Amino acid sequence: MAHMESFSLLAALISLVLSAVMNLWGLVSPGGRRARKHGAVVGSGDTASRKTNGAGLSSTMMLVMALLCLTMSIAARASITGHGPFSNMYEFSVAFCWGIIAATLYFHWRYRMKAITAIGVVIALALLAYAYTLPSRHVPLQPALQQSLLLSFHVAAAMVAYGTFAIGFGAASMYLVRRQYLDTPAGSLEPLEDVAHRVVLIGFPFMTLTIVLGALWADISWGRYWGWDPKETSSLVTWLVYAAYLHARVLRGWRGSKSVSLIVLGFLAVLFTYFGNYFFGGLHGYQ
Amino acid sequence: MWHLLTSVKLALSLILAIAVVGLIGIVLDQVPGHPAGQVGGKDRWLETVARPEYGMWTDVLDSLGLFQIFRSPWFLVPVAVLAVSILACSVNRWKQIRGAISGGPVRRSPGFYVDGGSCLQVPFNRASVPDLARGVQDALGRRGFRVRSESSPEGLHIAADKNRFSPIGTYLGHLSLILLILGFILSSCLGFRNVSLVVPEGGMRDVGMGTGLAVSVRSFTAEYWPEGEPKDYRSEVTLYRDGMEVKQGTIRVNHPVSYDGVRFYQSVFGPAVSIMVENPEGEVLFDDVVALSDVLENPPLQRPFGSFTIPGGGVIVYLVGPALDGPDPSFNAGEIGVKLYSDDSAGMFVTDRLQVGTTRELDGLMFTYAEERQFSGLEVSKDPGNAIIWTGSGLLIVGLFAVLYFPHRQIWAIVQEDEIGRGQVCLRGGPTRRSGVAADLEAVSREVQKMISTRDAGRDEGRS
Numbered sequence: 001m002a003h004m005e006s007f008s009l010l011a012a013l014i015s016l017v018l019s020a021v022m023n024l025w026g027l028v029s030p031g032g033r034r035a036r037k038h039g040a041v042v043g044s045g046d047t048a049s050r051k052t053n054g055a056g057l058s059s060t061m062m063l064v065m066a067l068l069c070l071t072m073s074i075a076a077r078a079s080i081t082g083h084g085p086f087s088n089m090y091e092f093s094v095a096f097c098w099g100i101i102a103a104t105l106y107f108h109w110r111y112r113m114k115a116i117t118a119i120g121v122v123i124a125l126a127l128l129a130y131a132y133t134l135p136s137r138h139v140p141l142q143p144a145l146q147q148s149l150l151l152s153f154h155v156a157a158a159m160v161a162y163g164t165f166a167i168g169f170g171a172a173s174m175y176l177v178r179r180q181y182l183d184t185p186a187g188s189l190e191p192l193e194d195v196a197h198r199v200v201l202i203g204f205p206f207m208t209l210t211i212v213l214g215a216l217w218a219d220i221s222w223g224r225y226w227g228w229d230p231k232e233t234s235s236l237v238t239w240l241v242y243a244a245y246l247h248a249r250v251l252r253g254w255r256g257s258k259s260v261s262l263i264v265l266g267f268l269a270v271l272f273t274y275f276g277n278y279f280f281g282g283l284h285g286y287q
Numbered sequence: 288m289w290h291l292l293t294s295v296k297l298a299l300s301l302i303l304a305i306a307v308v309g310l311i312g313i314v315l316d317q318v319p320g321h322p323a324g325q326v327g328g329k330d331r332w333l334e335t336v337a338r339p340e341y342g343m344w345t346d347v348l349d350s351l352g353l354f355q356i357f358r359s360p361w362f363l364v365p366v367a368v369l370a371v372s373i374l375a376c377s378v379n380r381w382k383q384i385r386g387a388i389s390g391g392p393v394r395r396s397p398g399f400y401v402d403g404g405s406c407l408q409v410p411f412n413r414a415s416v417p418d419l420a421r422g423v424q425d426a427l428g429r430r431g432f433r434v435r436s437e438s439s440p441e442g443l444h445i446a447a448d449k450n451r452f453s454p455i456g457t458y459l460g461h462l463s464l465i466l467l468i469l470g471f472i473l474s475s476c477l478g479f480r481n482v483s484l485v486v487p488e489g490g491m492r493d494v495g496m497g498t499g500l501a502v503s504v505r506s507f508t509a510e511y512w513p514e515g516e517p518k519d520y521r522s523e524v525t526l527y528r529d530g531m532e533v534k535q536g537t538i539r540v541n542h543p544v545s546y547d548g549v550r551f552y553q554s555v556f557g558p559a560v561s562i563m564v565e566n567p568e569g570e571v572l573f574d575d576v577v578a579l580s581d582v583l584e585n586p587p588l589q590r591p592f593g594s595f596t597i598p599g600g601g602v603i604v605y606l607v608g609p610a611l612d613g614p615d616p617s618f619n620a621g622e623i624g625v626k627l628y629s630d631d632s633a634g635m636f637v638t639d640r641l642q643v644g645t646t647r648e649l650d651g652l653m654f655t656y657a658e659e660r661q662f663s664g665l666e667v668s669k670d671p672g673n674a675i676i677w678t679g680s681g682l683l684i685v686g687l688f689a690v691l692y693f694p695h696r697q698i699w700a701i702v703q704e705d706e707i708g709r710g711q712v713c714l715r716g717g718p719t720r721r722s723g724v725a726a727d728l729e730a731v732s733r734e735v736q737k738m739i740s741t742r743d744a745g746r747d748e749g750r751s
Contacts, residue, residue, distance in 0.1 A: 140512040143519055143540035143553075205687040212680040221541050223552040223668045224480065225676055226471070228357050230313045237313070240306040247299045254299075276313075 005076040006136075009094070012069035013132065015062045016101075016125045022059035023118040060108065063121060067101045070128075074098060081138050084152035087145055089277075093131035095155055096274070099163025100124040103199075107167050111195050119170030144221045154213040161206035162270055165242075168199030169267035172260045179257050186256050193256070196263050197249065204242050211235050234276050238269035292375040301369040305362070312356045315348065316340060329355075370468050373461045380458065387454045387695055387718070393437040393446040395699055397713075404699075404715030407732055414739050419710045420445070420702040426734040427698060430727055442703030449696045449727075456689030459682045466679030474672030487559035487576035487662040491527070494667055498549055501527040507556055507663040520553050522663040538665065548669050555664035558591055558608050560623060560643075561657040572597050572652070578662030579608045588615055596630070602650070603628045606641075623656065625649065696724045698731065 074085055074094060085091035104120030107113070145151065175192045178184040214235070219225040226232060245262040248254040291297055318332050337345045337354060352359030400406060409419060420443045424434050432447035479496045486492045491503035505523040512518045519539060526534040526546050536544035543550045557580055564573040579591035588610035596603050607624035609615035618624070619642075627637040627650055637649050641656040648654070697717035705711055712735055716724035 140514060140516045140518065143517055146519075146541060201691045205684065205691055208687055209684055212684060215680070216677075219673070220543070221552075223543065223550060223666045224474075224670070225673070228312060228317060233309050233313050237306045237309040240302050240309065244299055244302040244306065247295050247302065251295055251299065 001076050001080050002138075005073050005080065008069040008072040008076065009128075009132075012066045012073060013125075013128055015066035015069060016121065016128055019059045019062035019066060020118075020121045020125050022062065023114070023121050026059065026114055027118055059117075059121075060105075063101060063105055063108075063117075066124075067098070067105065070094065070098045070101065077138075081141075083141060083145075083148045084155060086151045086155040087139065087141055088134075090131055090134040090136045092155065092274075093127055093134065095159050096162050097124050097127040097131065099159035100127065100166045101163075103160075103163035103167045107195060107199075111191070113171070113192070113195065115174045116167060116170045116192075116195060119174065120167050123166045123170070150213060150217050150220070154210060154217060157206045157209040157213060161203045161210055162274070164199045164203035164206070165263075165267050165270050168196050168203065168263045171196040171199065172263035172267075175260050176257060176264065193260060196260055200242055200245055200263065200266075204239075204246065207235075207239055207242065211239060231273065231276050234269065234273040238266060238273050241266040241269050289375065292372050293379045298369070298372055298376070301365045301372065304365045305369070308356060308362045308365070311353060312362075315353055315356070317356065318354050366468060370465055373465055377458060377461055380454075384454045384458060387448075388451050390433070390435060390446055390448050390451060390697075393435050394439060394444045395446075395701065395715075397441065397701070399699070400701060400713035400715050404713055405728075405732070406711055406713040407735060409710035409712065409739055414710055416442070416702055416704045416710050418738075419712060419735070422735055422738045423700050423702060423712060423714075423731065426731045427700075429734075430730060432696075432698065432727075442701050445698075445700040445702070447698045447700070450689075450693040451695060453689050453693050453695040456686040456693075458686070460686030460690060463679040463682035463686060466675055466682065470672035470675030470679055472672070473675060474670050478668065478670040478672060480666070480668040480670075482666050483554060483580075484665045484667050485578045485580045485662050486522075486524075486665060487578040488660040489561065490559075490576045490578075490662075494549065496667075496669070498547075498669070499528050500533075500546070500549060501530075502551065502665065502667075503527070504663045504665075507661045509556060509661075520556055520663075522553055522556075522665065524551065524665075526551075538663075548671065550668055550670075552666040552668070553663070554666040557611070557662055557664070559593070559660040559662040560606055560608070561660050562595075562604075562606070563655040563657060564597055564604075565653040565655070567651060567653070572600065576660050576662070577606055579606060580662055580664065583607060585610075588613065590615070597652070600652075601630050602652075603630055621659070625654065694723055696727060698724065698728060700731075 077091070077094075078084060081087070085095040100120055101124045104117055104124065107120070108117045171192050175189055175196060178189060178192075179186065211232075214232070215225040218227070218232075241262060245259055245266060248259040248262055251259075316336060318329050333345060333349060333354070337349070341348060348354060352361065356362055414422070420436070423445060424436065424447075427434050427445070427447040430449070432449045433451065434445060434447045436443055436445045438444070481494075481496070484492060484494065484502070486502055486504040488504050488507050491501050494500040494502060503525050505525060507523075508519075508521045509517065510519040510521075522538045524536055524538055524544060525532055526536075526544075528547075534544070534546045538544045538551050538553045540553045543552045545551070557578065559576050559578045559580075561576045562573065563571060565571050573595065575595070577593045577595050579593040581592050583590045583592045589612060590607050590610050592605055592607040594603055594605045605626040605628065607626070609618035609622070621643040623641050623643075625637075625639050625641050626635050628635050639647065639649055641647055641654060643656050643659055646653055646655040695718060699715050699717070701713050703711045703713075712732075714728055714732060716728045
């Protein structure tokens with residue numbers, strides 16, 4: 001089982017690297033560029049060119065492959081440790097990576113925007129590479145973490161939220177780059193803005209669920225549901241930034257770049273929350 | 288004023304302001320938030336934690352309240368204004384939500400479809416108006432819409448909606464935030480929290496805080512995995528109220544015991560010793576278990592110690608155990624250090640050792656170190672805001688999923704016949720232009736078109 005865990009993790013990494021290379025190649029290659037010129041927006045509406053473009057199809061296949069391998073690795077690890085991926089940074093990172101790949105595939109299937117897919121793959125790859133640098137030893141659960149069901153849901157909700165937010169970050173930063181530096185008219189970027197918006201609609205309730213389940217666990221384990229622990233506070237800040245986006249979007253003066261930049265800010269807050277336990281102590285100080 | 292309170296701009300500014308305050312609260316070290324009124328505790332924290340870190344800025348930051356930012360006006364004022372704003376918005380919205388649930392008027396003026404709607408002309412004789420109307424209604428029904436219709440001289444009006452209760456979700460979501468704020472205030476004002484109530488095995492301690500409760504730990508067990516990592520901590524406890532036993536239970540990590548709203552959590556544990564002190568006449572002066580729950584810094588070793596006072600004797604007894612974090616060469620197995628102090632500042636006058644299971648005479652008193660025991664550190668809390676917090680959280684989640692996953696959609700249609708008998712269908716989606724109803728609109732008009740063309744095909748077949 002331990003062999004299977006590390007082997008499928010390696011396979012996932014390789015598939016992800018291949019997929020990233022193919023995706024990036026698809027963005028810069030002449031074929032990719034032509035497709036971009038035809039479509040008003042990056043990759044939008046180029047379903048036809050995707051069918052003729054072998055690289056596009058096989059990069060998706062590689063991504064599916066990576067997702068399967070990662071699932072296998074997580075399942076194998078869970079069968080050894082007897083619990084979900086929530087006991088240390090290595091397990092979180094692999095789970096987070098799984099969430100990003102799943103979200104990337106979902107949005108690829110729904111919207112077929114190459115740039116977003118490429119950014120999703122690159123973020124997932126960065127995270128998996130990071131996971132590789134972390135100690136992955138199987139350590140028995142400390143008593144406070146022996147709350148398997150609640151914690152599994154807590155981490156699963158975080159996986160969905162963070163995964164979709166990563167895609168939102170891809171769409172939002174693409175929007176900003178094209179709007180600010182390439183002077184693309186706002187009208188033709190509407191599909192990108194729509195994806196970014198959809199992402200928040202999908203992710204936000206899950207982010208809320210993550211925080212509530214975390215509070216519930218804190219209440220059971222530490223005797224208080226909220227204690228302004230840095231990790232708690234920074235998850236609240238993340239939640240507030242996305243809440244701000246949802247409100248900003250309906251304001252006339254905030255439409256477009258201004259509200260979209262809140263999504264970028266939101267994802268930076270996600271990263272801050274995620275890696276926070278390295279720079280501030282607190283009760284979430286797992287290695 | 289009302290206009291300002293209900294404006295999205297205000298809400299947005301407040302949300303962002305609270306986020307910034309939160310960020311400051313993360314970056315700046317915060318005074319640990321134990322029960323209020325620990326003034327000395329805060330000063331000590333400022334000197335030992337804040338001063339080395341922030342130097343001359345410490346006083347400035349402290350006077351601005353930034354070390355307790357979540358109890359300062361920086362945080363409380365925007366939260367309070369936000370709460371008022373949420374209430375105002377909810378009042379404002381009530382009409383709109385009632386409108387959404389009832390579905391609003393079915394009949395709309397033709398002009399309603401001109402701006403923001405789209406019309407489909409049906410070629411002559413392809414479909415009769417009643418067929419067309421039925422087609423539209425069926426298409427809407429199949430997509431899960433509730434369909435209402437009304438005929439008028441202008442034609443047949445159709446109003447369809449889906450997830451009409453979803454706007455209640457927005458309501459719930461926002462009002463639940465008020466509940467969360469209320470719950471939080473209740474928790475911090477009426478609740479209490481004692482993070483370490485040290486109870487030695489076999490001993491009993493009062494909970495205090497007006498609860499009238501006392502807790503005794505019958506036994507404490509720590510279990511370890513074969514690798515040496517902690518696996519489980521268990522305290523078998525009995526709770527008393529006014530001297531009467533009211534509850535027995537096992538406290539484990541993640542499994543608190545609660546009685547009458549007071550909850551007991553497993554927090555820490557450590558060594559304790561069972562000690563008896565007699566005077567030369569054989570009268571027992573002291574017989575209890577003493578928790579060695581403090582730490583004596585003796586670098587590189589940290590030794591646990593505890594103390595008790597011999598009643599009536601003016602003598603304070605300190606007991607020091609061997610270091611917990613490594614071998615302690617100064618102690619033999621089963622040995623503890625004992626120091627006697629007089630309580631009149633004369634200082635220490637006896638220092639010696641006690642061996643478990645033996646009796647020793649110190650300063651004319653007989654000390655019996657009967658047994659090695661353990662103590663259990665319990666966290667005791669009462670949180671009257673809890674129920675409100677979980678109700679609020681539940682409503683928040685239900686509300687958010689309802690609004691964002693099952694958005695309210697409306698489609699209006701009018702099926703008419705023009706002067707020469709051709710059918711015409713006009714459709715318009717809502718409640719707003721960007722409400723994601725486009726896919727439904729497209730599907731309905733596609734179905735109508737399909738209906739027209741299949742009828743067409745059927746007719747062609749019939750003709751041939």
